[in-house]
Amino acid sequence: MDLGLQGKTALVLGAGGGLGGAIARALAREGAQVALGDLSTEAVERTAAEINETGGRALPLTWDVAGPPRHGRALPLTWDLGDLSQIDGNVSRIEEIFGPVDILVNNTGGPPPTPVSGQSAEVWAKYFQSMVLSVISLTDRVLPGMKARGWGRVITSTSSGVVAPIPNLGLSNALRVSLVGWSKTLAREVGRDGITSNIVLPGRIATPRITFLDEQKARREGRPVEEVAAESIASIPVGRYGNPEEYGDVVAFLASTRAAYLTGSVIRVDGGLIPSL
Template sequence: MDTGLQGRTAIVPGSSSGLGLAVARSLAAEGANVVLVGRRGELVQKEAAALPSAVGVEADLADPGVPARLVAEAEQRFGPVDVLVLNGGGPPPGLAADFTPEQFATAVDLLVQPHLRLVAGVLPGMRERGFGRIVAVGSSGVQQPIDGLVASNAARAALAGYLKTLAGEVAADGVTVNMVLPGRIDTDRVAVLDRAVAERSGTTPDQQRARAEATIPAGRYGTPEEFAAVVTFLASAAASYVTGEQVRCDGGMIRAH
């Protein structure tokens, strides 16, 4: 399948490790120019240097001025941005009974505001050129809230509502907007969450992982590479008629239709 990504320019935040790095590598393997973004500057630059056409930028998306700077740097280095991946770290675990308005505002500042600023920076150009791909890294909690992750569940659901609305507004301009929902993918973030659950339940992280795997029809955690392949397809020319979707990559974990 020809993905049509050769020579396209992509921005991938949160790409010093985990899902973001896997996505950056997958897009680069298809010939895209990739701007890797992360707070760990040396690491993100090292990872970019290992790719055929990439640059690593040290940046914290929580800074309101950073998204515009990233778009400007991408355009200066490679040209107009064709693919925008929305990705970032998640908020700490917490219970709904203890959730405060201040904590919700913090979660929105982390998971929603930076992404809106990035979209604002690339969307006019995408619409003008008649091509654009916006793919958000979400969470299975968007469709089935995850126990103990109230901040993530709430803020990611807000982002999902915005993206679904946006998809309908820009589809006729050749811009697609989708969200990929990872289930239990074998990343450092999921390992941290497993340890948190283990501490609350008086078990070990290995026992918690075994319990989680037992709830997944595939019987295992997914790999970052499997997740990245789904993102890359949605970023491709082949996915031009797929928009406004929440695509699960979870081994069948979420049972709802």
Template sequence: MDLGLSGKVALVAAASQGLGMASARALAAEGARVAIISRRQEELDRVALEIGAALAVACDLSKAESIAAAVERVNEELGGISILVNNCGGPPAGTFDSISEEQWISSFEQVFLSALRLTRAALPSMRAAKWGRVVNIVSSSVEQPIPGLIVSNAFRPALAGWAKTLASEVAADNILVSCVAPGRILTARTETLDRAASEKTGRPLEDIRRERVAAVPLKRYGTPEEFGATVAYLASERASYLTGSVVRVDGGAVSAI
């Protein structure tokens, strides 16, 4: 199937590794001109070469001015953005008693405000072209809270609510907004969370893994490639009647219908 992505300008946030990188790779493979952003310029440059991204711009997603500067550079060097993939570093794991006021505030900036700021900066070019896609990488916590991830459980549903509202507000300009909700996809983040659970409980990492895999109907973690393929589809011409939805990539793990 031709996804119709050839030549489209895409910006993928938090793309030096993991889900962002896999999404950028899938878009670039379909012929999109992809800009990747995250904090480590050297790593971004290496990844851009590897996946065929057109531009790599260092950006701290927790800072409004850094986001504005990155989007301006993409617009200048590649032309108006028509596909935006909102993504960020994972918020800290923890419970109500362990998360500090500062962590709540910085996570709000990183998880929630970064998506709003990127979208605000990218919308004008989408509106001018009467074509746009905003794909938000969220989490299965938008539907089913994850024990020990209270920050994700609070802010991801907020982002999904924002995205659903935005979808209606920008539909008249042919801008489609969706969310992709990963369950457990094998990345550095999943490794860190599994290791933290092992250290906290004093149980071997293999036991934690076995238990978590057993809870997934497909009996394995997902691959970044499987996740990236879904993002590329949602960003594509072929998904032209799909907006305001949350698409799960979770191997069936969320138990709701």
């Protein structure tokens, strides 16, 4: 199936991580040129080098990047989402090198595990800026160009916690759900401009973030991490954690020309984990 992404310009946030990297590789495999943003210079340059070497095919985690990253199909950008002043400069650089952004994948890092109560106002403000306000501000930066061209995709990766709150992920549950209301409202505002806006929810996808959360739970409960992971897997109908590439492929379809009538939706990529309708 031709997804119609050849020559499109995509911007993927959090591209140095497991989900963001998989999304970037999936878009590159379909012919898109991909700008990659991440707080970690080393991680984002690694993802860019993988794409420029392989065209987006996944490589083993032990693969070694030799030499400096090349600006081929992928452009790495060190990007602190908590600093809104970086948005215009980074987008301008993408426009200079690749052209205007056609596909925006909002994928922010998760906050530390915490209860929802007892967090300071400063903590709430910090993560609201990096996880919510950054997404809204960046989207507003690229929307005028999408409207002018009559085509665009805004895809926001959140968490299954927006549907079924996850214990001890209070900040994430509360902040990410605001993006669901924002995305649905945006879809109604820009649909006639040829722009879609959708939310994607990862379930238990095998990334370093999930490993970290399993380790944190094991430590809190005084149990082996293997037992915690096995318990988690047992709750998933398909009986395993997801592969990041499976998640990336769903996002690539949402970014495609084939998905022009799919907007204002919340797509679950969870192996059937979320129990609610």
